[in-house]
Amino acid sequence: MVQHLCVTLVPLFNYLSEDEQIEINQLARHQQFKKNEIIFKPGDEKLDIVARGSMKVYQLSPNGKEQLLRVVEPGSYEGENQLFGIKNETLFGEALETTEICSLSKQAFDQVMLRNPQIALKLFELSMQKMIQVEKQAQILSMERVEERLSNYLLDLSKVANDYQFSLPMKMIDIARYIGTTPETLSRKFRFLEDNRLIKRSGRRIIILNGDGLIDL
Structure with missing residues (x-):
């Protein structure tokens, strides 16, 4: 090496x-x-x-x-x-x-x-x-609902990037462990956020469409 x-x-x-x-x-x-x-x-x-x-x-x-x-x-x-x-x-x-x-x-x-x-x-x-x-x-882990944990995690990433567009730094399985849930539940919650037009996702790329909506979850 x-x-x-x-x-x-x-x-x-x-x-x-x-x-x-x-x-x-x-x-x-x-x-x-x-x-x-x-x-x-x-x-x-x-x-x-x-x-x-x-x-x-x-x-x-x-x-x-x-x-x-x-x-x-x-x-x-x-x-x-x-x-x-x-x-x-x-x-x-x-x-x-x-x-x-x-x-x-x-x-x-x-x-x-x-x-x-x-x-x-x-x-x-x-x-x-x-x-x-x-x-x-x-x-984040103290929050009862998974969608609330995920929303706060995404908002924190947005603050770090200083942009509503950013890339997820971890794989889905690692994000699930980070916020204290399973990969299956995490996938469902991502779909929930997308279906409600709060975010747009393409692979690891995330665009927050409605920041106030994420805060209100």
Whole structure:
């Protein structure tokens, strides 16, 4: 596998000089994972940067059911809390396709922070943004009706895109897990929104036709 300068993909490191980025990249471990391979598990202490492919992050409910939290795309990462000494007790990372990962161990990251202490502040800021996303998901899951969860999920995507036209970032099965339903129910609710002319859908492409209608569901 060709080693990419993964750190150039990550906002956390993109303000560093090229020499500093190369130095950090040399500390990283470069790996390729096949679809469905586990990239990280509870107890791991590392920052995993997605260079190519995609990774889903999930936790298991007490009855063993998978709860999807997010999908990590190229340039994004997972594991920043472990770099600050917070143990990962529940999260798993799994490749959704052939995926290339650059991993920084806690020990390697400590070396980086000693020379670039401002990275710690930047990492904290980005972690807060991720916490906001987790809170949004918790709000969605607290809604009783699936169509209400789906509507709020689509409205959140629209806000991120700053447009009523956007692409779904996940497959249907992953969206179903994200909002706490089944793929079959999700398909029915999408048809419900389309039949009521609230949205238009073509594959992963979504156009919101009536934002107020989605809010009122």
